[in-house]
Amino acid sequence: MASVEFKAVEKSFGEITVVPNLNLKIPDGKFTVLVGPSGCGKSTTLRMIAGLEEITSGDLYIGKKRVNDKLPRDRNIAMVFQSYALYPHMTVKANMAFGLKLRKMDKDEIEKRVSEVSEMLGLNKLLKRKPKALSGGQRQRVAMGRAIVRRPAVYLFDEPLSNLDAKLRGEMRREIAKLHQKVKTTIVYVTHDQVEAMTLADNIVVLNFGRIMQQGRPLKLYSRPANKFVAGFIGSPAMNFFNGKIEYHQEKPHFAGKDFILEIPPYFSFKKDMNLQLGIRPEDLLASGNSDSSPGHLNCKIEVVEPLGANIIITGITCMGRIMASLPPQSEVEVGDSLTLKFPLDKIHLFAEGDEGKSLRKED
Ligand SMILES: Nc1ncnc2c1ncn2[C@@H]1O[C@H](COP(=O)(O)OP(=O)(O)O)[C@@H](O)[C@H]1O
Ligand SMILES: [Mg+2]
Structure with a gap:
């Protein structure tokens, strides 16, 4: 497990500064939700943690290590996207095992992890299916399973539920909450949906134009908003x-x-x-x-x-x-x-x- 810390991080795309000066501590083992309107820089922030976006200036730490120059695969993180990005020609089981195989993990260990996680996510009966034979919710579950088997220090979620209908979104939300109670690993979860933020987070960070408007526990933000933006x-x-x-x-x-x-x-x-x-x-x-x-x-x-x-x-x-x-x-x-x-x-x-x-x- 690990905390994540941004120290005076700036991110610009050419002339446009998306994140001006981010100082943010994401606590170890907690469920942190970055929430804010569309275009406020949530995905960019998450992608900087993942190593998918270069940092313009400042320092980023995962655990005690400065990771600015580390490749994504050396950061010990796993990311779940809005689009599930499953391999269409592989079975559910092969999709979940793929990352572990790449890392040349021992076969028995792969078998053990995949069966543990498919049990946890209720995927046991679907292991032989291909993604096209799954519903949206099941695909999302496989995408999560693929991240969980890797046992990373930090999970990154970018709007993982936004492609699902309202009922399924509610169910998956509860599953993700249960999942965190089980694995207790640091999660950084991005959404524009304040209901998701309120119900999932131990810790909410409200962003506007790449700046932190308030950080704290959900009910604190509800009852004592620090400014009109958070209140609204x-x-x-x-x-x-x-x-x-x-x-x-x-x-x-x-x-x-x-x-x-x-x-x-x-x-x-x-x-x-x-x-x-x-x-x-x-x-x-x-x-x-x-x-x-x-x-x-x-x-x-x-x-x-x-x-x-x-x-x-x-x-x-x-x-x-x-x-x-x-x-x-x-x-x-x-x-x-x-x-x-x-x-x-x-x-x-x-x-x-x-x-x-x-x-x-x-x-x-
Ligand atoms: N690769 C890029 N090149 C130029 N601008 C980008 C790029 N990626 C994101 N942006 C801009 O950065 C801002 C924040 O984007 P993003 O982090 O995706 O926001 P959010 O996830 O909160 O909706 C937006 O104005 C977006 O247009
Ligand atoms: Mg986004």
């Missing part, structure tokens, strides 16, 4: 945001938007004349049919109702713009209804202005 990226439906200023009412500081005020709790710090953004998650809003315009209440007119079974998501129009709220499943709401949404003070977030505006919450 983690959680579904996404957090609602409203622009406003500071106003004083009865000498107490309030967030003031258009026809809306809310008292700012003491655990936020701010400057009097700053512009700020109020954030609230759809699941944290409380709805009532009685009109209320006291501080911390916002009236909306329902535009869309989405009953999901376990809850109902509504989209409404307010004086400050659109809002989404998640209501209990038995709520009787219809398009065109008026609703008052209460912002519980212990659930609000405040950020400085801008797409990456910093959280104004003081450290706990």
